[in-house]
Amino acid sequence: MALTDNGRTALTAVLNNETLFPRVKDADFVAAAIKLARKQVIAAGLTRDDLLKLKTTIGAEVFEKTLEGLSPHHVKLLARRLDKDAAEIEVNTGSSALAYVRQILSGDVAAAPGAPAETPATPAPDAAAKKNKYLGRKAFRTGR
Numbered sequence: 383m384a385l386t387d388n389g390r391t392a393l394t395a396v397l398n399n400e401t402l403f404p405r406v407k408d409a410d411f412v413a414a415a416i417k418l419a420r421k422q423v424i425a426a427g428l429t430r431d432d433l434l435k436l437k438t439t440i441g442a443e444v445f446e447k448t449l450e451g452l453s454p455h456h457v458k459l460l461a462r463r464l465d466k467d468a469a470e471i472e473v474n475t476g477s478s479a480l481a482y483v484r485q486i487l488s489g490d491v492a493a494a495p496g497a498p499a500e501t502p503a504t505p506a507p508d509a510a511a512k513k514n515k516y517l518g519r520k521a522f523r524t525g526r
Contacts, residue, residue: 395437415440416447416451419436419440422436423449424452424459428463430486433464433487437487450480452480454475454477460479461480461486462521465482493508
């Protein structure tokens, strides 16, 4: 349960009265900024431009530490959100997805919205699937 109804007021009070909080160091403020930025980065609905504004607002170093602190799952989601048509090889691991997000943010990758993704060739409609003659056998169904 929160100690105050308005956390913004409490945080502003700490920032405005640094002499009352001598034990709060710059590293603590950076950690708080990273935690708040992380919540913003993983929020749905952010575009590339929103992330670039966030990067300029909090600084490139803090933004980079925020990206590095994301879980692989969140990095993959962010990469997919920024480029829905990204190749699977670009976003299949956390590190590759993080590199891809960095490329998108730097402008190296032109995320084409609405561009059709490569689709595998579909088999011809005449080639009917062959029936498996073992599918109906009891030994096959039960695994005995």
